[in-house]
Amino acid sequence: MNNMDLLKISYLLGSISFIVGLKMLSSPDKARKGNLYAAAGMLIAIIGTILFHQNDAGERIGNLAFIIGGILIGTIVGYAIAMRVKMTAMPQMVSLFNGMGGACAAxxxxxxxxxxxxxxxxxxxxxxxxxxxxxxxxxxxxxxxxxxxxxxxxxxxxxxxxxxxxxxxxxxxxxxxxxxxxxxxxxxxxxxxxxxxxxxxxxxxxxxxxxxxxxxxxxxxxxxxxxxxxxxxxxxxxxxxxxxxxxxxxxxxxxxxxxxxxxxxxxxxxxxxxxxxSGPGKSTEGLSIREISVTDTAILCSYAQKVVIVPGYGLAVAQAQHVCHEFEKVLEEKGVDVEFAIHPVAGRMPGHMNVLLAEADVPYPKLKEMEDINPALPNTDVVIVIGANDVVNPAAETDPSSPIYGMPIIKANTAKNVIVMKRSMAKGYAGIENELFFDDKTRMLFGDAKATLEKLIAEVKNV
Amino acid sequence: MTLLQETSDFITIFGIDTPWDVLFVIIIAAFLGVELISNVPAILHTPLMSGANAIHGVVIIGSIIVMGHAAQDNYLALGLGFLAVILGTLNVVGGFVVTNRMLEMFKKKEKK
Structure with a gap:
């Protein structure tokens, strides 16, 4: 076999590993292996190129010191950045590494x-x-x-x-x-x-x-x-x-x-x-919100049969995923059935909330997708919205003039009680008012998600 | 090689002689990509995007080729090529490592 054949074989192996890797990345139990396969294929293709590539004039790859030096620098820096980044900052990382690839092409x-x-x-x-x-x-x-x-x-x-x-x-x-x-x-x-x-x-x-x-x-x-x-x-x-x-x-x-x-x-x-x-959506002027204390929230949740937590970007920002899991466990010790409702676009990337809660060891079956949880919400005693906004905004269903009209939402407003944890009354990223906050069933619990959840855990333990 | 050259016809696209095989690769890969993604549960969207992000780091091979054939006195090509190799490696290594870290968490949880 000559060099050209070896090069093509390395490329064939690389291509196969990308296809198999992508396929395996689509199923939860094989995903990690798939990623490793794709990485191995990439390595083979890179080594194949360095060893066997020839240009039209038949010249082999030169400047090897520069190439290997560049690869070493990139590997060390890339590995260091990727290992240090917090899971909450992951979307940024994907964006950053994507930009590096774009710059390379340019x-x-x-x-x-x-x-x-x-x-x-x-x-x-x-x-x-x-x-x-x-x-x-x-x-x-x-x-x-x-x-x-x-x-x-x-x-x-x-x-x-x-x-x-x-x-x-x-x-x-x-x-x-x-x-x-x-x-x-x-x-x-x-x-x-x-x-x-x-x-x-x-x-x-x-x-x-x-x-x-x-x-x-x-x-x-x-x-x-x-x-x-x-x-x-x-x-x-x-x-x-x-x-x-x-x-x-x-x-x-x-x-x-x-x-x-x-x-x-x-x-x-x-x-x-x-x-x-876009228009500002339905005006909420003249409507008032009602606050709830941490103690009252703890009591309400402790005596509930079923509590559903709706996480959003606020949870990620506050780094509150571990405390959130802690809160879930404390409630379950009290005999409360706790589940998480995951909106596909909650957070900053699809699946962002899943990854975040997985990091905190929340059991897989507890994470419910929107379509599965919505029918169960009318029988839910308390829905706790943590740092989510647009994904629970009923205007998506009721107000045709709203910019998010038609977006599927988690129907938090159908539950018996809604508690919204938020830092302030600031609008969500769509920049529109949320009627849910002014609903009769809704109580607002202002503060940093992490600090508030910590207080809640202490209170629930005391109930 | 001879087999390929004998069976492969060329078509001129924008003035470039392109083997038909290349067109087949493009079309089939494009449809394959769509098929591979269509059945992914939402929960895996982020790791999948991250994995795909690492795979397009394959652009590093282009930078190795550019760098590998740059003349010794062509400082522009050497400098930019060197930078391109570093950036491409960052894309590949960072991409795969971040994806692996995300998926590690899923695995740990499933064992329980």
Whole structure:
């Protein structure tokens, strides 16, 4: 067997491991193995490339010191970051690493174009598109990261939306022009496209609200997949093609599934119907809220038969998952049946709440999905909403003018009593009022979720 | 190799001679990705996204190729290529490790 065959075999193994890995990632008991398979396949493909790759001129991979040095640095830094990150900050991490991949794709495009100056239209087009998508993915992911870290605020206006849409077509136009007419602008066009794409990534994510960040990260994830596939197209590299396209299509489907969970179209998310353009929903002026004390909450829960906890982003922010599990155990010792109601888009990523509660060792069967828990809610004595807002807003069912109208919700308002734990009366990420808070059955328990839960545990023990 | 070259016809897309095989790979991989994802329980969405995130780190292979064929005196290519290798590795290693950490928690819990 010659080197070329060995290279192809390593790529075949890599591709198979990606497919099997993705498949196994879709079932809870095999997921971890699937991830390891995919990682092993990646390692094989990387080693295969270093050992056996030849370019058209038959030259082997050179600059090995740089390559291995780069891989070592990346491995050490990546491992250190990934091991240190708290589980609550995980969505940010996915966004950060996604951005790294996007930047890698963009740099490949820059080097390829500025070194080899290809003149064929198709080749130029592929390189420029890979460069553009990689750059958008990079800067967009960094903004998404900043937003989830709470360092960047939402900013957007109608004017900017119009500008964004014009801008993206302008960049595409420039790419087509620079591909068809290689000599027209020269090398600076590489940097112009790079700069404009980075700027577009920023402008693209900036107006999109916090509630939509999961969708955005998933979308940028599939963007990076497509950028990798363009690289595969350019180098006629099978493993980059299969890996990139698998992620591109899987990421797109995942994005669409997420949008469906919110009953919105992808377009609606991107043009940002939540921010600015939508009405404020039903006015809640003149309505009053009622507070409840920690002691009364403890008594109410202790004598309940069934309590359902609805966790949201507030739980993640307060790092209250362990205390929450503690609270659940204390109540169960009192003979109360406790379950968790998980909305698919609660938190900042789909499944965010599952991962968070799994970290705190909440037993698997206790986590109920929305469709399973809703029929049981009318027979539930107390629903405790911890740091969730839009996912329990009845306006999604009753108010056609509401921006979240049609989104499936956890019907907390059908339970006998509702207790809402919140830091303040601030609105949810959709920026709309929540009628549930003003419902006759609802009592508000203000304060940090973690501190309040700790007090509750102590009180329940005393009952 | 000869087998492939003899059986593979080429089609010109945007001026590039593309083996038909590449088109088949693209189409089949695209549909496969959709099929693989469609039956995933919501609970696994985050680990799955994270796993997919690690897999597109395969772009690192492109950076190895760029770096591996860069001329010794082409400092731009060497510098940016080096950076690309580091970033690509970050994507791969960080992605797989974070995914593994998430899934570790599921496993621990199921044993109980």
């Amino acid at each position: 740099l490949i495009g820059i080097v390829e174009m500025s070194t080899h100056h290809p003149t064929e239209t198709g080749e130029r087009l592929i390189i420029f598109l890979g460069l553009m998508i990689g750059s958008v993915s990079f800067s967009g992911s960094m903004i998404a990261y900043g937003k989830l870290e709470g360092k960047i605020r939402d900013y957007g206006s109608k004017v900017q939306q119009v500008f964004n849409n014009t801008f993206v077509f302008a960049i595409l136009g420039l790419i087509i022009y620079a591909s068809v007419r290689p000599d027209a602008i020269g090398d600076p066009v590489i940097w112009i496209i790079f700069g404009c794409s980075l700027l577009y990534g920023v402008l693209f994510v900036m107006p999109i609200g916090g509630a939509d960040m999961p969708v955005v990260i998933s979308l940028l994830n599939s963007f990076t997949g497509v950028a990798a596939a363009f690289g595969g197209f350019l180098y006629d590299n099978q493993v980059m093609l299969t890996g990139g396209i698998l992620v591109g299509s899987a990421g797109t489907i995942l994005t669409i599934l997420m949008c469906q969970a919110m009953n919105r179209s992808l377009w609606n998310v991107i043009v940002g119907a939540f921010s600015g353009s």
